[in-house]
Amino acid sequence: MKSFDDVLNRARNLDKKIIAVAKAENLEVLEAVEAARKLGISDAILVGEKVKILPLMEEAGLKEEDYEFFDVEGMQEAAMEAVKLVSSGKADMLMKGLVDTGTLLKEVLNKEYGLRKSPVLSHVAVFEVDTYHKLLVVTDAAMNIAPNVDQKIAIIENAIIVDKALGKDLSKVAILAASEKVNEKMPATVEAEKILNTGIRGAILGGPFALDNAISKESARIKGLTSPVAGDADILLAPDIEAGNILYKSLGFLAKS
Structure with a gap:
């Protein structure tokens, strides 16, 4: 593939994925998941404090009825619940929201959830x-x-x-x-x-x-x-x-x- 347009065209021909967003109280993150939803690539489960997410959704022009919510307080709790959604098969992929990288990785590395498949986790x-x-x-x-x-x-x-x-x-x-x-x-x-x-x-x-x-x-x-x-x-x-x-x-x- 030569461009992100090629990636999007390929993604449109695949089954729609579910994204679990850890700590979704972030405007840019919400705009990104909405763009993907409109393209028909994915839907999202927004994990975090719903009372804080909703005003940001309104600011970004998102509709509440287009999303599923997992209402939870705290950074670690949001990271844990988002990882559990992927581990249980209710979501296909994990997205970092307003959560510290270390906090999220701690839950990803938790052997209880079984997300780690490679001996080394790396950034790509x-x-x-x-x-x-x-x-x-x-x-x-x-x-x-x-x-x-x-x-x-x-x-x-x-x-x-x-x-x-x-x-x-x-x-x-x-x-x-x-x-x-x-x-x-x-x-x-x-x-x-x-x-x-x-x-x-x-x-x-x-x-x-x-x-x-x-x-x-x-x-x-x-x-x-x-x-x-x-x-x-x-x-x-x-x-x-x-x-x-x-x-x-x-x-x-x-x-x-």
Whole structure:
């Protein structure tokens, strides 16, 4: 898929999903679930204090009768009930509202609910960048601080699941660093080489790559890189959370992606 319009068109042809919104007392969140509802993609269960949600719904132009409510006070209680809705099958997916990330993750990781399927939870973002020829998946910008090789492999596997949902049968994964050459003084390059030697099902791996060589065929050509991933990456794996977060926010704020 090359754009979010492609994603929306694909989603319209799938069964409608139910979203459990944890602590739904947030205007932007309500506007987002309403947009999805109008597109016929999803419905939402709004978990939180109904007395606080209703004025925001009125401000956003939402109708009370279009939504189901789970009236509960408190941040932890809202997070718990939203997770339980997904765990029980009453909802298909979880959405973060006005709840702290740590509070929500604590409930997600609760073994009682059985939501955790991967050995490593990771952050995955999808960008539509005007200067790139397809959707770009970036990981991990928010959860794993300094992942080791095994954790990076799990992070890649999680990102492949997302990329597959975007229509890819085989994902081109660029393992990012500051240089294309393996250098013992630059751990990210050494770890990239180890990941390449391991291999991952469902992926073509490339790296280490500086960012330009992962997304620009011209830059890759100048450097003499012949990997099929060079200049055509589907997934960018950041070496650590600092690099991932900077890349994520640069795309969001500077590139307006």
